[in-house]
Amino acid sequence: MITSPSYYDQIGGAPVVREVVERFYDRVLGDDDLKPYFTGIDMPRLKRHMVMLLCSVLGGPEPYEGRDLGEAHAGMGITSEHYDKVGEHLVAVLQGGGVGEDILRDVGLVLGKVKSSIVADPAETAD
Numbered sequence: 001m002i003t004s005p006s007y008y009d010q011i012g013g014a015p016v017v018r019e020v021v022e023r024f025y026d027r028v029l030g031d032d033d034l035k036p037y038f039t040g041i042d043m044p045r046l047k048r049h050m051v052m053l054l055c056s057v058l059g060g061p062e063p064y065e066g067r068d069l070g071e072a073h074a075g076m077g078i079t080s081e082h083y084d085k086v087g088e089h090l091v092a093v094l095q096g097g098g099v100g101e102d103i104l105r106d107v108g109l110v111l112g113k114v115k116s117s118i119v120a121d122p123a124e125t126a127d
């Protein structure tokens with residue numbers, strides 16, 4: 001039986017994921033709407049966790065050992081619009097890295113699934 005390589009292998013493994021994550025946070029921090037969320041954040045640690053998360057989502061061997069996404073983003077008041085902007089930056093960087101449509105579609109699905117745990121609950125933030 002012929003098994004196809006994982007998305008992780010198709011795009012070039014951890015070195016490519018690390019490059020994507022660097023370019024992703026360059027874009028996010030260059031976006032005036034998003035930059036304030038990252039004030040005082042330990043960026044090397046955040047990048048390491050994002051690399052692990054992306055590697056494991058793409059089928060690589062690295063397990064994700066960061067915090068649960070809901071927990072990690074709790075209390076930040078992230079809006080739906082800002083979430084979508086972050087998602088667009090990620091997709092743009094992946095597209096720029098020559099990642100195929102099938103992978104982009106799956107990343108889009110994952111982004112849709114985790115949105116509700118990252119975006120602030122309007123009921124909690126209305127005061």
Ligand code: HEM
Nearest residue numbers: 034037038041046049050053066067072078082083086087
């Ligand atoms: C689009 C989907 C997103 C994914 C997959 C994602 C992923 C992650 C990961 C893996 C971490 C590290 C968790 C840990 O500390 O172990 C993290 C932390 C963080 N994220 Fe996100 N994130 C997303 C969206 C966002 C958005 C929309 C914002 C703000 C606009 C944001 C801001 C932050 C900040 C500020 C931290 C650092 C938290 C801390 O160290 O206290 N993230 N994110």
